[in-house]
Amino acid sequence: MPSRTLSADPRAERVRTLLRTAAFDLAHERPVDEITVGDLVARAGVSRQVFYRHFTDRDDAVATAVTVAFAAAVADIQGDARARVTSLFDFAAEHRAMYRNVVPSAVTQRVVMAFRDELLPACEEIAAQGMRVVGRIADVAPDAVSRFLVGGFQEVLRSWMEDPSPEDPASDLRARVSAALDTVDALLRLPSPTDSTPEKGTHHG
Known part of the structure; x- marks a missing residue:
């Protein structure tokens, strides 16, 4: 099962951030339903295996990216x-x-x-x-x-x-x-x- 909480491992969190950023950026470029896991891992520069350690699928990655962005917008x-x-x-x-x-x-x-x-x-x-x-x-x-x-x-x-x-x-x-x-x-x-x-x-x- 992919981790749905912040990892204590800084390296794992850096990878997760790369994937969230990739998902967020790609969601600006084209409809979500046209984005693939392959697109996400290519943009983030990681493997599919690494992707699935953090997210269940494309939808999980995109939704998480947007959710984190909303929270950051009002965090302060x-x-x-x-x-x-x-x-x-x-x-x-x-x-x-x-x-x-x-x-x-x-x-x-x-x-x-x-x-x-x-x-x-x-x-x-x-x-x-x-x-x-x-x-x-x-x-x-x-x-x-x-x-x-x-x-x-x-x-x-x-x-x-x-x-x-x-x-x-x-x-x-x-x-x-x-x-x-x-x-x-x-x-x-x-x-x-x-x-x-x-x-x-x-x-x-």
């Missing part, structure tokens, strides 16, 4: 929900060619879930801050609010992928994400039905 951002969401979408804009080659493909579900997993901490933070407003309006748990936010942000990405601005796709996505975040902020500041005074301190920006 803690406690700032807006910055985390914005950085994740900036990464998606920068690597739009890769995303288009991955979705749809055999690894679509794993990539979508990886994107969701990186969105979730920010959405949980926003939900926790907003419960003072939401909790007075509806009997809903914080995790339900988090899932709602994750779904909304994923829809922002999906709609942009289908119809980006041809002039400046990256700026277009950033504007859409900023608008979505501003909308969330505005909704969380709404007064309760029995209080006309806007809630304070619930923004996440």
Whole structure:
């Protein structure tokens, strides 16, 4: 069985990094379903035998490469929900060619879930801050609010992928994400039905 965790052997991790880099780069160049294990090992400069020590197949290598890249894009951002969401979408804009080659493909579900997993901490933070407003309006748990936010942000990405601005796709996505975040902020500041005074301190920006 291939190792699915980081190896304690630096040499093994270097090989794994080479394979992830090869998978990530090739996913920018052509649809994932057109990439072969032979392509990956040739790009990484390793043998098939070595490849199968680290990954089960092409899909495992590509999905792992994208998952690691998503995590790295927001690794240094803690406690700032807006910055985390914005950085994740900036990464998606920068690597739009890769995303288009991955979705749809055999690894679509794993990539979508990886994107969701990186969105979730920010959405949980926003939900926790907003419960003072939401909790007075509806009997809903914080995790339900988090899932709602994750779904909304994923829809922002999906709609942009289908119809980006041809002039400046990256700026277009950033504007859409900023608008979505501003909308969330505005909704969380709404007064309760029995209080006309806007809630304070619930923004996440």
